[in-house]
Amino acid sequence: MKTKIMMASRKLKIPRKTNFWSVTPTPATHSKEDSIPMLIALRDYLKLGDKEREITRILNNNMVKVDGRIVKDRRFPVGFMDVLSIDTLENDYIIVYDRKGKLVIRQNAPGNKGLKLFKVVKKTIIGTGKIQLGFHDGKTIVTDRKDINTSDVLLMKIPDLEIENVLKIAEGDKVFITGGSHVGELATIKSIEVKKSSVKNMVYLNEGFSTIKDYMFVVGTPKYTFKTPEIEVISNDE
Known part of the structure; x- marks a missing residue:
């Protein structure tokens, strides 16, 4: 299903005037607002083709994998922490949030292979x-x-x-913040405040701020750390 690119999720970090058409993500894994349709990922992010038919050809040739499995649907959604592989490219890619809450595609660390x-x-x-x-x-x-x-x-x-x-959420863990005013930042847990009511639990970070537990995505413990890409704030008008 086609949609105007101006109507695509505001979490996509893409130019809104280069291409007129986008596609609506299939209701498969990530939500519509928190995912990048495969067409946009390959065309607008990775610049593997200027036209939709070029991207369709790449997909039909079984050249694209998400989390190790072949994807042929140009509407297939990729989102946070998904691993994207393209046969013609040497490196794998990982989807994360930048510090403006936009979904970005970054080169994955070799140590994360598989x-x-x-x-x-x-x-x-x-x-x-x-x-x-x-x-x-x-x-x-x-x-x-x-x-x-x-x-x-x-x-x-x-x-x-x-x-x-299994990475348990605990004091001393390294976390990736997935929402709020500190989205896209890496931080270390100082303490966790467990609420007895329906109020969300709070987490206090060594970096001097706090946020709700829902925004914590553990990427490291004292014994293991998953290498995540460094996220920089880049000024743009997208």
């Missing part, structure tokens, strides 16, 4: 000893591990989704 971080947003008991975990990107897995809770971040192999490590 790995991705998934934040647990839902935990459901589905049978004797079996638990279904739902992640921030819409994916799910079934596991017998009872030590995993919501807000935990799992380091998993892609595309098979095998758990390599």
Whole structure:
């Protein structure tokens, strides 16, 4: 489904006057507002073609993978922490937020090859000893591990989704801020204030600010750190 590029999500960091048409992301994984349609990712971000037909040709030739799996749909949505690979490019790419809350595509660190971080947003008991975990990107897995809770971040192999490590949210952890006035920043947890009411839990950071726990995405613990790209504030009128 086509849409005017002026109507695309304001979280996309793209020029609004270069191309007239965008596409509406398919309702698959990330929400419409928090995702980049594949056409926009390849055409406007990575500059792999000027025309929609050029991008369609790349996709039809099985040259594009998201989280290790081939994607052919130009409307397929990619979002925060997704890993994008293109056969003709040497490096993988990762989608993150910049410090203006825009979705950007950055080169992934070589040490992250074959790995991705998934934040647990839902935990459901589905049978004797079996638990279904739902992640921030819409994916799910079934596991017998009872030590995993919501807000935990799992380091998993892609595309098979095998758990390599569990990053618990705790004091001393390194986190990527996914919302609020400090979106796109890396910080270290100083303390966590647990509220007894329906008010959201607060997290205080060593860097001198605080924000709600919902915006915490753990990327490092004292024993392991997932390499995230440095995000700079770049002045633009997009």
